[in-house]
Amino acid sequence: MSEAQDRLVAVLGAIPYARFIGMKAELAGDEMTAILPFSPEIVGNPMLPAIHGGVLGAFMEMTALAQLSIAETLKRQPRTIDVSIEYLRSGRPLTTYARAQIKKVGRRIANVHVEAWQEQRAAPIAALRGHFLLTGAED
Amino acid sequence: MSETDIGEQHRLIAKAMNEGSPQAKALGFSTLEIGDGVAILKVPYRTELVGDPETGVIAGGVITTLLDHASGQAVHAAMTSWTSIATLDLRIDYMRPAEPGKDILARAHCYKLTRSVAFVRAVAYESDPEDPIAAAQAAFMLDSSAGKKAGANLKPPGSSKKEGGQ
Numbered sequence: 001m002s003e004a005q006d007r008l009v010a011v012l013g014a015i016p017y018a019r020f021i022g023m024k025a026e027l028a029g030d031e032m033t034a035i036l037p038f039s040p041e042i043v044g045n046p047m048l049p050a051i052h053g054g055v056l057g058a059f060m061e062m063t064a065l066a067q068l069s070i071a072e073t074l075k076r077q078p079r080t081i082d083v084s085i086e087y088l089r090s091g092r093p094l095t096t097y098a099r100a101q102i103k104k105v106g107r108r109i110a111n112v113h114v115e116a117w118q119e120q121r122a123a124p125i126a127a128l129r130g131h132f133l134l135t136g137a138e139d
Numbered sequence: 140m141s142e143t144d145i146g147e148q149h150r151l152i153a154k155a156m157n158e159g160s161p162q163a164k165a166l167g168f169s170t171l172e173i174g175d176g177v178a179i180l181k182v183p184y185r186t187e188l189v190g191d192p193e194t195g196v197i198a199g200g201v202i203t204t205l206l207d208h209a210s211g212q213a214v215h216a217a218m219t220s221w222t223s224i225a226t227l228d229l230r231i232d233y234m235r236p237a238e239p240g241k242d243i244l245a246r247a248h249c250y251k252l253t254r255s256v257a258f259v260r261a262v263a264y265e266s267d268p269e270d271p272i273a274a275a276q277a278a279f280m281l282d283s284s285a286g287k288k289a290g291a292n293l294k295p296p297g298s299s300k301k302e303g304g305q
Contacts, residue, residue: 058200
């Protein structure tokens with residue numbers, strides 16, 4: 001396993017809440033895809049049924065954190081400053097994928113964009129933009 | 140409908156949203172207050188929900204889900220009859236980490252309702268809403284399931300449109 005893969009497994013494995021929603025991630029070279037397998041517990045609207053918007057937001061936020069952890073050498077987990085989530089389509093009872101793009105990493109702050117999709121990469125179900133505080137990155 | 144009937148309806152919606160939504164149930168959400176466009180919800184602290192194992196602080200994602208859920212209930216609490224709603228966007232500012240070991244509350248207020256959209260502000264806190272962990276601003280679409288039948292998401296998108304409508 002590559003060093004990045006080791007870090008990714010360590011980061012996600014150490015977060016109890018990532019296990020709670022059943023989130024995983026795969027690396028192809030330096031490109032990470034986060035995976036959220038469908039489970040009945042992540043449903044928010046049982047009528048449609050649709051995945052809870054909060055779970056999709058949480059999944060994308062952790063995708064951003066995981067992407068930062070493999071791209072940057074950090075002593076501590078970055079802290080989320082703010083997130084802006086857009087809901088584009090209802091989350092159907094299927095596996096959800098997400099990829100993060102680090103738009104900018106400064107000395108203290110990182111800006112990350114995330115997109116989540118299900119069957120079609122070109123038809124995203126949700127997107128997130130966030131700022132993260134890179135605690136301990138400089139000391 | 141009388142005011143007591145509306146109050147009862149809001150409490151029933153809150154109960155259905157907390158107990159009928161599997162994720163809300165898994166997180167243990169309960170509604171402490173609902174009415175007049177305001178909803179106050181609680182999520183109990185549990186070690187399974189921790190986001191930073193070094194500090195024991197609950198995951199931001201749990202707060203995201205709580206704020207989304209509380210905001211949805213606030214929208215229902217601003218209306219006199221039930222309609223389906225869906226989150227359009229949700230912006231959250233995290234002011235400080237939650238205190239490890241403590242339950243988290245969220246207070247959401249639907250301050251504006253138009254024919255198609257509801258606007259909500261919400262805060263998450265342990266005991267004092269004036270000292271928030273996080274603040275949120277959200278917009279919801281009203282009548283989001285118009286024409287969609289129960290189980291609509293079990294079929295591929297587009298296939299339900301033909302039979303929907305009217």
